[in-house]
Amino acid sequence: MKTRDRILHTSLRLFNEMGEPSVTTLLIADELDISPGNLYYHFKSKTDILEELFQQFEECMYSILIVPESEMDIEDLWFYLHLIFENIAKFQFLYKDLVTIMAKYPQFEKRFQKILNTKRKASISVLENARKNERLHASTDEIEALTEQIILTTTFWLSYSSVREGQVADDALARGVYQVMSVVAPFLEPERRAMINGLKDAYL
Amino acid sequence: MKTRDRILHTSLRLFNEMGEPSVTTLLIADELDISPGNLYYHFKSKTDILEELFQQFEECMYSILIVPESEMDIEDLWFYLHLIFENIAKFQFLYKDLVTIMAKYPQFEKRFQKILNTKRKASISVLENARKNERLHASTDEIEALTEQIILTTTFWLSYSSVREGQVADDALARGVYQVMSVVAPFLEPERRAMINGLKDAYL
Numbered sequence: 001m002k003t004r005d006r007i008l009h010t011s012l013r014l015f016n017e018m019g020e021p022s023v024t025t026l027l028i029a030d031e032l033d034i035s036p037g038n039l040y041y042h043f044k045s046k047t048d049i050l051e052e053l054f055q056q057f058e059e060c061m062y063s064i065l066i067v068p069e070s071e072m073d074i075e076d077l078w079f080y081l082h083l084i085f086e087n088i089a090k091f092q093f094l095y096k097d098l099v100t101i102m103a104k105y106p107q108f109e110k111r112f113q114k115i116l117n118t119k120r121k122a123s124i125s126v127l128e129n130a131r132k133n134e135r136l137h138a139s140t141d142e143i144e145a146l147t148e149q150i151i152l153t154t155t156f157w158l159s160y161s162s163v164r165e166g167q168v169a170d171d172a173l174a175r176g177v178y179q180v181m182s183v184v185a186p187f188l189e190p191e192r193r194a195m196i197n198g199l200k201d202a203y204l
Numbered sequence: 205m206k207t208r209d210r211i212l213h214t215s216l217r218l219f220n221e222m223g224e225p226s227v228t229t230l231l232i233a234d235e236l237d238i239s240p241g242n243l244y245y246h247f248k249s250k251t252d253i254l255e256e257l258f259q260q261f262e263e264c265m266y267s268i269l270i271v272p273e274s275e276m277d278i279e280d281l282w283f284y285l286h287l288i289f290e291n292i293a294k295f296q297f298l299y300k301d302l303v304t305i306m307a308k309y310p311q312f313e314k315r316f317q318k319i320l321n322t323k324r325k326a327s328i329s330v331l332e333n334a335r336k337n338e339r340l341h342a343s344t345d346e347i348e349a350l351t352e353q354i355i356l357t358t359t360f361w362l363s364y365s366s367v368r369e370g371q372v373a374d375d376a377l378a379r380g381v382y383q384v385m386s387v388v389a390p391f392l393e394p395e396r397r398a399m400i401n402g403l404k405d406a407y408l
Contacts, residue, residue, distance in 0.1 A: 019307050021225065096303040099363050103223050109370060116368055141401070145386035149353070152383070155367075156360035159303050163359075164320055166313060179356070182349035186390035197345070 004042045006032055008056075011049045015093035020050070020101055047105065054108055057091040061115050067122045071129050074181075074195040078203075081180055084154055085173045092168065096159050116151060123147040127184075138187040149183045174203045208246045210236060212260075215253045219297035224254070224305055251309065258312055261295040265319050271326045275333050278385075278399040282407075285384055288358055289377040296372065300363050320355060327351040331388075342391040353387045378407045 001009070010032050014023045025046050029039040043049045064083050072080060088095055102109045127143045130136035138146065157176035162168045169175070181196045188196075205213070214236050218227045229250050233243040247253045268287050276284060292299055306313045331347045334340035342350065361380035366372045373379070385400045392400075 019304065021304060022307070097301070098367055099300040100223065100225055100304045102367055103226070109367075113368060113370075141404075142386070142390075145383060148383055149357070149387060152360060152364050153353070153356060155364060156356060160356050160359060163302055163306055163313075164317060166317075179349060179352055182346070183353060183387055185346075200345075 003034065003038065007039060007042055008049065008052055012053055012091070012093075015053075016091075020093050020097050021104075025049075050105060051107075053091070054094070054111070057087075057094060058111060058115065060087045060090070062118065065115075065118045065122045067125045071133055071135075072126060074192055074199065077126070078177055078181065078199050081154075081177045082173065085157070085176045088154065088158060089168070089173055092158050095155065096162060098155070098159070116155070119151050119154065120147055123150045130188075135189060135192060136184075136187050137189075142187065146183060146187070150180050153180050153183070171204060178204055207238065207242065211243060211246055212253065212256055216257055216295070216297075219257075220295075224297045224301050225308075229253075254309060255311075257295070258298070258315070261291075261298060262315060262319065264291045264294070266322065269319075269322045269326045271329045275337055275339075276330060278396055278403065281330070282381055282385065282403050285358075285381045286377065289361070289380045292358065292362060293372070293377055296362050299359060300366060302359070302363070320359070323355050323358065324351055327354050334392075339393060339396060340388075340391050341393075346391065350387060350391070354384050357384050357387070375408060382408060 007028065011023070011028050014028060014031060023046070025039055025043075026036055028049070029036045032039070043052075061084075064080075064087060068076075094101060098112075102112065124143060124147050127136060127138070127146060131138060131143070153176065157179060158168055158172060161172040161175070178196075178200050181199070185193045185196050211232065215227070215232050218232060218235060227250070229243055229247075230240055232253070233240045236243075247256075268284075268291060272280075298305060302316075306316065328347060328351050331340060331342070331350060335342060335347070357380065361383060362372055362376060365376040365379070382400075382404050385403070389397045389400050
């Protein structure tokens, strides 16, 4: 692996383990056993490292958030949500210190809001599709409140898990997916609600 | 107002406005137009100020989280949730930088987890009561998932609102209450669901 990539890889791991505010460029250099000068040759500052990681995060999110044209079945939806949670877990430092990081690095704020908006559109599109096909019985107001609930849950589930348990629990991702499905469930046909319970038993 | 109380009052306001990580004791003294020495006479450090504010927060939370013995109607529940959100808003610095603050001040972690547990018990007690009286139609699994959703929403709604809009929106508290009610609504009788929509129209 190139030094530049090793720096990014190790920075991401340290940010996730210790939280962004506790990680300095000196600590990153130390962990990699390279000189600070070598690190500064590749990245001028911690902000430069964050900028690169944030770009990686954006690219992953946008590639996932393309909603498939065809209707998603319960199992597809479970899998799709799992991908979103996996990507959030990969960049969990960002989510765990979200308000702090947005205040400290205002250059990320609008870009993060754009991701939230893309999530909102994806959620409404999936729910409206299911309503059109009479799989989901919800009013427009209900679809809106559901969407807020889905975005809130995907955004803060890992923070909640880490505050509640003192660390992100092993089954936090699967629990997060189940939590999202549980707010959608009451609007589904009984047969589809049963499928969610089946998936819960299989994965949790 | 005594100097000690003025320090607490101003610290809380600055923490809420700027986020705890950005506020120093020097800034607090400056804002109050007192000397740092005068501040240190009352509080040895920022941690001492936080300790006192955290105690106030705990006392408020525990006094609210006593669930009334009698069954709560939709309007009572709306009002009760509003009290909880108001108290969270009063100490919003804690919630907005929750993961950061818990990592920085581990002495608060267990105490915050105890509040989450008390919230959990209060939520389950309210929901089980409504089920016993046949107002709520949910399985034990559903009551559990609902409870997680209610705690997640009360804990992170203001952070979500502040990240989404760049600041906590004016109607954030009422929206938070509505969001919590919207996850409970599908398990209620149609008549009670209609009451929630009525309250939404009145308050939002």
